[in-house]
Structures are given as C-alpha cells and as structure tokens.
Amino acid sequence: MAHARLWFGQYELDLEHRQLRHRGQQILLEPRAVELLCHLAAHRDRLVTRQELLNTLWSGQHVTESVFASALRAVRHSVRETGGHQEIIRTVHRRGYQFVADVTPVAEPKDYDTVRFCRTRDGIRLAYTVTGAGPPLISTANWLTHLGLDRRDPMWIHWYRDLMRESRRGLRYDERGCGLSDWCPPSASPQVWVEDLDTVADAAGYDTFAIIGTAQAAATAIAYAALRPDRVTRMVLISSHARGRQARARTDLDRRVADVDLDLATVAWQSADPSFLRAYAAQFLPNAAPAELDAYIAFTRRTTSLENLVRFFQMITTMDVFPLAGQVRCPTLILHARNDPRVPASNATELAALIDDSRLVLLDSANHLFTATEPAWAELIRHVDDFLDD
Structure with missing residues (x-):
C-alpha cells in the first residue's frame, strides 16, 4: 500500500490499521x-458501485438496504457530513459513491526514527534522533516539535524529508519543554540553548557540524555559531528572527502590536476558540485553507502542555540574540519569504548585514512556514543543497 495514512481536513485515516482520528482522537x-470508509478512500480515484461495496464488505451475503444505509450513515456522521452536504463522500444517483475530499497522502518512512535520550547538566532529559549518513547536520530545536509525531504530520514532513536527506547525518531534537523531551518550563536563555545543543551533539558524537535554524530556532543557531565557532562549519537560517516582536519594537505602535499578538496567542490557546486559533495560525500560513490551519493547530496542541504553550509565547516575543549575530564567522545562508507577515523580510536583511560571510535569498512566498506544494519550497531546497554541498 503506497500511502497507509491519509489526511483530509481535521481527520487522519489509517488504512492499514483501520482507524479514523479527529484532531488526534480516535473515532470509534x-x-x-470503517471498512466502507477505508475502501472508498483507497479507491478515491474512481466511482465505487454499491455492488462492489457489498461484495467487498459483506462477501456477497444478502444485505438489506437498511443495513447498508446504516453503515453509510455512520461513516457520514463520523466525519460530520450530511446527505445534503457531500464534501467527503459523494453519492452519484443509481451509480455509486466516491470519496471526494482533498487528501494529503502521507508515505510511511522506510524505517522509523530511533529516538534516543541524553541528560543536560541540570538534569533535563532531551530527546534526539539521528538519520542518514554523511556530513553531520543539526536542526536546532524550535518551539513545539515532537519527534514521535512530526515525521507523520502533513504540515511538517517535508521539512525533515527534504532537509534531512539520507546523504546527511541529520540530527533533530525536541527542545526542553516539548515533544519527547522533559516538559519542564522552556528557557529563554541563549546560554541554556547553547548548552542543550552541546549536550545532544556530544551524545551523538558530533565534533563539528552544519546547523539549520528555522523561525525561532534561528536564535539558537545564531547564539551557538557565535559562542561555539570551533564547532559550526556552516549555518542556514530559514524564516529567521533574532529578536522577538517585543524585543524589536521601536515605536508605540510596534509595542501595541506586540502586546496584542501575545494576548491573541494566549487567549486563543487557553480558550481553544477556533476563530482565535485560526487567526493566530494564519500569521504563519496566510495562504492555507481552513483545514490546513486546523491540522497545524491540532499538531501544536499535542506537543506540550497548555502552561508551556503560554510560556513559549512569552519567551519568543522577548528573545534577543541580535547582538550575537555580529560575532558569527561561519558561512551563512539566509532564506526568507519576501512577503512574510509574521516576520517581515527587513529582519532578514538586517541580519544579513550583521553576518560578514552571509548570503540572503528572498523567496516569492507569503508563508512564514513554507508548504511542500508552493514553488518557493523547491527553490529553498535547491539553495540549501547548493550551499551545504559546496
């Protein structure tokens, strides 16, 4: 089976294990x-006749119309669809049924990542994983990852599939406070970020390595490259910001915007109000469909506690490693969406001006988190490959 799991809207359908989940919760x-749903989804490229369903699900047994209708009604109810509102399973009168929802197939990795653990000097357990072979590369930890989930999530899988190639010995780790690492309060200290990265690099046996920092994780990458110049060979920064919104605010309006942003984030996650949550998520994926925003939100909610979510918001808005950027000496590639609404491209331009041996590439996108299907993603991967393989 090419794709054992399918995502559509807020639902995940596991064809192999015959399970349907909504926002991570299994629907019984x-x-x-469930066999009816899986058969339609597996054959979504064509119309499936009623007789085919009867032969497949009931092995040719005599089945009354009420029994068949009951199974179909249960499927529609499970995905919150009515007979008159058919965006997932469409009935074609007297011909059959077809699964018509927009689907994101998720190919299972050949081998699941082996998650390992190490302890920091202050006793915090950090989870990390190493894949591939070749020159060592570390993806610095950014907020709200989960090594047990991200390789299966349609919003994140391309980040690890395309950046952490088999030809690189790629290391990823969950930041303290989230994922499979200890859910202790996250730290806003660049020194702690640097020491945590030292811990996982030493545990994996890396002496020198390239690093990739995405979004907030760029701050960790910058701090590490500045304070550990003997270990970092090259650095890639994607959608980077060295200063949080409150830290980079210069005017009264900037400060008000930063305060509103923090309030929106806090209220959205504490209230779980879908309208607030989508408003916040849309800053990262402004061109995403509502179902994609819901998938992003659902994943985020599974990565840490509500208390830590709020702590991460507060930490990110006040972080500031901008002064350290001028101390970076390794070759650096900076990639940024030209129309990023979350972190304006001017931040990337300022950063490039501070780092001597840097090159800046602005990509035609409005997403803070690039999606797999947009042209900018293929261009980003080409630039990263050229830079790291140079």
Whole structure:
C-alpha cells in the first residue's frame, strides 16, 4: 500500500490499521463502517458501485438496504457530513459513491526514527534522533516539535524529508519543554540553548557540524555559531528572527502590536476558540485553507502542555540574540519569504548585514512556514543543497 495514512481536513485515516482520528482522537466506528470508509478512500480515484461495496464488505451475503444505509450513515456522521452536504463522500444517483475530499497522502518512512535520550547538566532529559549518513547536520530545536509525531504530520514532513536527506547525518531534537523531551518550563536563555545543543551533539558524537535554524530556532543557531565557532562549519537560517516582536519594537505602535499578538496567542490557546486559533495560525500560513490551519493547530496542541504553550509565547516575543549575530564567522545562508507577515523580510536583511560571510535569498512566498506544494519550497531546497554541498 503506497500511502497507509491519509489526511483530509481535521481527520487522519489509517488504512492499514483501520482507524479514523479527529484532531488526534480516535473515532470509534463499527467494523463494517470503517471498512466502507477505508475502501472508498483507497479507491478515491474512481466511482465505487454499491455492488462492489457489498461484495467487498459483506462477501456477497444478502444485505438489506437498511443495513447498508446504516453503515453509510455512520461513516457520514463520523466525519460530520450530511446527505445534503457531500464534501467527503459523494453519492452519484443509481451509480455509486466516491470519496471526494482533498487528501494529503502521507508515505510511511522506510524505517522509523530511533529516538534516543541524553541528560543536560541540570538534569533535563532531551530527546534526539539521528538519520542518514554523511556530513553531520543539526536542526536546532524550535518551539513545539515532537519527534514521535512530526515525521507523520502533513504540515511538517517535508521539512525533515527534504532537509534531512539520507546523504546527511541529520540530527533533530525536541527542545526542553516539548515533544519527547522533559516538559519542564522552556528557557529563554541563549546560554541554556547553547548548552542543550552541546549536550545532544556530544551524545551523538558530533565534533563539528552544519546547523539549520528555522523561525525561532534561528536564535539558537545564531547564539551557538557565535559562542561555539570551533564547532559550526556552516549555518542556514530559514524564516529567521533574532529578536522577538517585543524585543524589536521601536515605536508605540510596534509595542501595541506586540502586546496584542501575545494576548491573541494566549487567549486563543487557553480558550481553544477556533476563530482565535485560526487567526493566530494564519500569521504563519496566510495562504492555507481552513483545514490546513486546523491540522497545524491540532499538531501544536499535542506537543506540550497548555502552561508551556503560554510560556513559549512569552519567551519568543522577548528573545534577543541580535547582538550575537555580529560575532558569527561561519558561512551563512539566509532564506526568507519576501512577503512574510509574521516576520517581515527587513529582519532578514538586517541580519544579513550583521553576518560578514552571509548570503540572503528572498523567496516569492507569503508563508512564514513554507508548504511542500508552493514553488518557493523547491527553490529553498535547491539553495540549501547548493550551499551545504559546496
């Protein structure tokens, strides 16, 4: 089976294990109903006749119309669809049924990542994983990852599939406070970020390595490259910001915007109000469909506690490693969306001016987090490959 799991809207359908989940929570269906859903989804490229469903699910047994209708009704109910509102399963009168929802197939990795653990000097357990072979590369930890989930999430899988190639010995780790690392309060200290990176690099046996920092993780990458110049060979910064919104605010309006942003984030996650959550998520993925925003939100909610979510918001808005950027001496590639609404491209331009041996590439996108299907992603990967393989 090419794709054992499918994402559509807020739902995940596991074809191999015959399970349907909504925002990570399994929906219990009687066996015939889930088999019906899986058969339609697996054959979504064509119309499936009623007789085919009867032969497949009931092995040719005589089945009354009410039994078949009950199974179909249970499936529609499980995905919150009515007979008159058919965006997932469409009935074609007297011909059959077709699964018509927009689907994101998720190919299972050949081998699941082996998660390992190490302890920091202050006793915090950090989770990390190493894949591939070749020159060592570390993706510095950014907020709200989860090594047990991210390689299966449609919003994140391309970041690890395309950046952490098999030809590189790629290391990823969950930051303290989230994922499979200890859910202790996260730290806003660049010194702690640097020491945590030392811990996972030493545990993996890396002496020198390239680093990639995305979004808030760029601050960790910058601090590490500045304070550990003997270990970093090259650095890639994607959608980077060395200063949080409050830290880079210069006018009264800037400060008000930063305060509103923090309030929106806090209220959205504490209230779980979908309208607030989507408003916040749309800053990262402004061109995303509502279902994609919901998938991003659902993943984020599974990565840490609500208390730590709020702490991360507060930490990110006040972080500032801008002064350290001028101390970076390794070759650096900076990639940024030209129309990023979350972190304006001017921040990347300022950063490039501070780092001597740097090159800046502005990509035609409005997403802070690049998606797999937009042209800018393929261009980003080409630039990263050229830079790291140079």
